[in-house]
Amino acid sequence: TVEAQWAHQPDHAAHVERVRTAFIEKYGVEPDGVWSAPGRLNLLGEYIDFLGGSCMPMPLPYRTYVAGKLRTDGVLRAQSLQMPHDERTVVVRDIRPGTLKGWFTYVAGVAWSMNQEESEDITLPASFGADLMIDSTVPVGGGLSSSAAIECSTALTLLDLSHSLRENAGAALPSTLTEDTHDLRARLAQVCIRAENKVAGAQTGGLDQTASLRSIPGQALVVDFRDFSLQPVDVNIQDANLSWLVINTNTPHELAGGEFAARRRATECATGALNLDYLRNALPDDLRCAGLSEAEAKHWRLSTVDERANTALSAMEKFTRCTEVPRGWIRHAFHDMCLVERAAYVISRTGADGIQAWEELGRLFTESFVSMRDELQVSREEINVAVDTCLDAGALGARIVGGGFGGAVMALIETDKLEDAATAVARAYAQHGYAAPEFLPMSPGIPAQKDA
Numbered sequence: 001t002v003e004a005q006w007a008h009q010p011d012h013a014a015h016v017e018r019v020r021t022a023f024i025e026k027y028g029v030e031p032d033g034v035w036s037a038p039g040r041l042n043l044l045g046e047y048i049d050f051l052g053g054s055c056m057p058m059p060l061p062y063r064t065y066v067a068g069k070l071r072t073d074g075v076l077r078a079q080s081l082q083m084p085h086d087e088r089t090v091v092v093r094d095i096r097p098g099t100l101k102g103w104f105t106y107v108a109g110v111a112w113s114m115n116q117e118e119s120e121d122i123t124l125p126a127s128f129g130a131d132l133m134i135d136s137t138v139p140v141g142g143g144l145s146s147s148a149a150i151e152c153s154t155a156l157t158l159l160d161l162s163h164s165l166r167e168n169a170g171a172a173l174p175s176t177l178t179e180d181t182h183d184l185r186a187r188l189a190q191v192c193i194r195a196e197n198k199v200a201g202a203q204t205g206g207l208d209q210t211a212s213l214r215s216i217p218g219q220a221l222v223v224d225f226r227d228f229s230l231q232p233v234d235v236n237i238q239d240a241n242l243s244w245l246v247i248n249t250n251t252p253h254e255l256a257g258g259e260f261a262a263r264r265r266a267t268e269c270a271t272g273a274l275n276l277d278y279l280r281n282a283l284p285d286d287l288r289c290a291g292l293s294e295a296e297a298k299h300w301r302l303s304t305v306d307e308r309a310n311t312a313l314s315a316m317e318k319f320t321r322c323t324e325v326p327r328g329w330i331r332h333a334f335h336d337m338c339l340v341e342r343a344a345y346v347i348s349r350t351g352a353d354g355i356q357a358w359e360e361l362g363r364l365f366t367e368s369f370v371s372m373r374d375e376l377q378v379s380r381e382e383i384n385v386a387v388d389t390c391l392d393a394g395a396l397g398a399r400i401v402g403g404g405f406g407g408a409v410m411a412l413i414e415t416d417k418l419e420d421a422a423t424a425v426a427r428a429y430a431q432h433g434y435a436a437p438e439f440l441p442m443s444p445g446i447p448a449q450k451d452a
């Protein structure tokens, strides 16, 4: 009989050592340091960060590690243990959007993007170069944001390595090591977003990089993407004997690039047609439905989504470049915006309302999944089977994490039922003849940092 395959609990210290050793094996010298940045579990809010919606990411214990050593000849060299036999070299000042291909765009793109900054504390000195060795415990292409993990760990590495080359070294230079790095981390997140958009060519919003660089240890964030302001939230599920079940479905999301960009374009058309800065501003300021029962809040949500989607779609009819936008794409955007803000409110009520609040949270997750499947149309059979099996196994809720078309599924479930649910998913996959899924032990992680 089929058993669930659980990944190892990530051992942070062992991974720092592993990437350091790999660096020494390749380059024959000690690195100057090791830096790392986490992937993220997005609890709720997909395809809405670029519309000014709020999302709710939590840092994963799975991270990308970079061992780095300064060079002073302007050359950037890198190798990733996840991409063996593919060492890359580039002259930093030659990096441009469109000239590089593949995984290295996520690394070189960060160096390029740092040099697009106005402020000299982030731009790299002319002679700056580096040797890098990269290793990751984040599933690559699994919807848990290995892309932001590699960008953000690279950004910290390059910034800290460049210190000794800076003219006013020692003066009030920002370092990722100093206590107060909030402003610096916010700016580095923008650097990494630009790298992903312009050099890697993925039209994602700012969710992943914000989570990786700006999370609070052990906590989820509610990020308002109109101004990138953040509110930490304690999602204290263990006190309610609940757990996250995180499933890497091992289904590739090749389709994702073009499909993602099409949905982004379409929903941004709605923003333009309504003459707004952010589509989020088409909704009322307060989406929490504070004081309303679960049923009342749902009723309010669905009627608000309907009404605003109608308004948006009729405004869009007058814009030729907005034609043939599926109604469901617009509805999903409004719907998920409402769900996130209700979820943040519901979490704040778990102390007072106990299991009822957690149950509502679970149903909000599933409601978002149904919207991603039926309205936004980014699910696939393997995802549906994982979600349905989790719900049948007693999960309070389950959903896709990330852009869909494959990747990861998460469920909120009683800790007692966790193992059985994983086994049920593994067996359902075997019955359908799908590749075996992998189950990832989950505890909240910490943001990007210097490790050694």
Ligand code: ADP
Pocket: 064, 080, 081, 082, 083, 102, 103, 104, 106, 134, 135, 136, 139, 140, 141, 142, 143, 144, 145, 146, 147, 148, 150, 202, 402
């Ligand atoms: P996700 O962010 O959900 O994991 P993406 O498609 O956004 O998926 O990013 C995956 C891409 O990021 C990979 O195809 C690869 O180019 C790059 N990447 C991520 N992690 C690594 C790594 N450890 N080594 C090399 N490239 C990586």
Ligand code: MG
Pocket: 145, 146, 147, 148, 208
């Ligand atoms: Mg990504």
